[in-house]
Amino acid sequence: MEEVQFTIPDQPAKLGEEAEGEGVVTVVDVDVRGYSFGILTIARAGFASAVARFFGARHIDVGDPEFDSRFVVMSDPQSLALQIFNPDRRKEIIRAIREASVVSIHLSTERLRLTVDNSLSTEKDILGLAEATLLFAKDVLG
Numbered sequence: 001m002e003e004v005q006f007t008i009p010d011q012p013a014k015l016g017e018e019a020e021g022e023g024v025v026t027v028v029d030v031d032v033r034g035y036s037f038g039i040l041t042i043a044r045a046g047f048a049s050a051v052a053r054f055f056g057a058r059h060i061d062v063g064d065p066e067f068d069s070r071f072v073v074m075s076d077p078q079s080l081a082l083q084i085f086n087p088d089r090r091k092e093i094i095r096a097i098r099e100a101s102v103v104s105i106h107l108s109t110e111r112l113r114l115t116v117d118n119s120l121s122t123e124k125d126i127l128g129l130a131e132a133t134l135l136f137a138k139d140v141l142g
Contacts, residue, residue, distance in 0.1 A: 008137045026120045028133045030112040032140050038080040040107040042073050067094050084139050096135050100128035
């Protein structure tokens with residue numbers, strides 16, 4: 001897939017593929033400089049999340065037992081995760097992550113990055129990732 005540049009809503013963003021290990025991942029990056037007030041990481045439970053916990057990162061339960069068992073959510077400040085997964089939007093956010101097969105989301109003070117662990121080949125897959133990106137960007141960009 002060739003890199004595609006676009007804006008969400010007025011912030012620069014790009015969609016592309018990157019080599020990771022022996023495979024390919026699809027990533028969406030959104031420039032959030034000046035908008036993000038913290039750091040948020042959401043990742044499938046596994047080795048990377050275990051390492052983060054070892055170094056003191058605290059997992060935040062978002063209130064959905066199935067999601068909490070499959071994903072690790074870490075946030076600084078903690079209120080950032082609680083804002084994104086507020087009860088009014090929690091189901092919508094979790095559905096978008098599942099449907100897009102997102103494996104990780106990382107928000108820093110500079111960028112929002114969503115990662116899918118394969119190459120997207122259908123319009124449905126691309127639109128699912130776009131929807132998940134818009135939901136998170138809406139919280140950050142206001």
